[in-house]
Amino acid sequence: MYTIGELSKNTEVTVRTLDYYDEIGLIKPSSKTEGGHRLYSEDDVMRLERVLALKYMGFSLEQIKDILENSTSTWQDSIQQQLELVKREQERLQVLEQALLGISYSIEIEGEINWKIIFSIIQLYQQDPEDALQQYKDYLNDGEMKKIMDMNVKNMSEEDIRKWIKVIHDIKNNLNIDPASEKAQQLVESWLNQAEKMYGNDEKLLGDMWQALQNLKEGIAFYPMNKDVIQFIESVFIAKEELKK
């Protein structure tokens, strides 16, 4: 027989918690002293340990009462349900992480908070990824779409992302320079390097993507590649062609 203090010390559960479990009828001490102090038996300790185990598994105290009172038949069900919950929560966090990363990179590139882009990013991740790509369906085929879906921020290395940020940042800071200048050619060169590294040697994919980017007004799915940057790159290409002649 343990007093509530002893039990608390042994199990590392606070007295208040045991108090509360008593209050809601989850663990009632099997006996009391004449003066009304609670005395917990070995059975009570066992029940407490089971409660703690179930709590660790993420069940609410209400659910734990149910589970411990009913037969063993519902055990598998309960655990499967809990697993479902855990999986859904994992997916939610996955999406959230993507969004936070996207916003973080957007701040680094823009140097300030662009609320429009934050809303776009959140919207983008609130719908499912398949839908988000639908706007590109006129320009990309199914295989290409699949490839792009696998190519999200998460799958890029930290270093690749840094490089992308730098490249785009540099271009954004030099949108007004002469497209025929040495500097402009260099900027587009580094952009091309990154793009090729990202899309491998899939020339067709790169071309189709370029088509899509040029034609879509708000290509948020490929943020931070916005109209400004695309137009700049295009103008540099044109200038290059001119020079060749």
Next chain:
Amino acid sequence: MYTIGELSKNTEVTVRTLDYYDEIGLIKPSSKTEGGHRLYSEDDVMRLERVLALKYMGFSLEQIKDILENSTSTWQDSIQQQLELVKREQERLQVLEQALLGISYSIEIEGEINWKIIFSIIQLYQQDPEDALQQYKDYLNDGEMKKIMDMNVKNMSEEDIRKWIKVIHDIKNNLNIDPASEKAQQLVESWLNQAEKMYGNDEKLLGDMWQALQNLKEGIAFYPMNKDVIQFIESVFIAKEELKK
């Protein structure tokens, strides 16, 4: 200017929520009617949208107030902190999922709830995986330990797990049959198949593991391979050797 009802309809935020945001000073309407009804301006709507965005990112209302009131300088910090939180929560859920899977499989194998094993599984996942393997350090070298750590329930296919469950279940139900019998030989045969599939053709690892399993009293890390099963397999091996002579 919107009334609270109109704003609620447009933003899909309940009136009570807007009421609450007003109450805690997060979004105060910029004007009111003579009768005291709240009127929200476009600026108020923008602030609400920002609040919703930050809420989606997982910030508390308290944090949101801070972020919106202070300058942009802390933005990156806030987001990085939030990312840290998200990552920690992801790890926690990962561990939880493993534990739940382990418990689920244990119930399938045992056919009933074995609290001792549930506690062991939870303990196993509460400590970090490196520590859990320390008990095997006399039998396995570092490379082998690393290999085993990569070989958890998560990395096994659903089908492999089913097969394991079946094999172990079958053995547990036949612990008392003659080790020299046809049936016993078959059981061990299928166990060997699974083990080889799991450990590839790393004969040494399999051997060392076997050593460890035989010598450790409570090999919960390799649950459901408990003493009973190990002894049975051992006895079948011995019987086989005898037969050969």
Next chain:
DNA sequence: ATTGAACAACACGTAACGTGCTGATTTATA
């Protein structure tokens, strides 16, 4: 018998609202 530690029982606080209420105000209809 005394004293100090442990205890029971209660109250209030937490975060972000949901639910339901009353009475005032606005809008629509007759």
Next chain:
DNA sequence: TATAAATCAGCACGTTACGTGTTGTTCAAT
């Protein structure tokens, strides 16, 4: 323009799993 209907403000209590603090009581040791 009077009245009905809709909307609104403002309040209170409920939710989860306890933490924190208080007062008065009981226990164990001296």
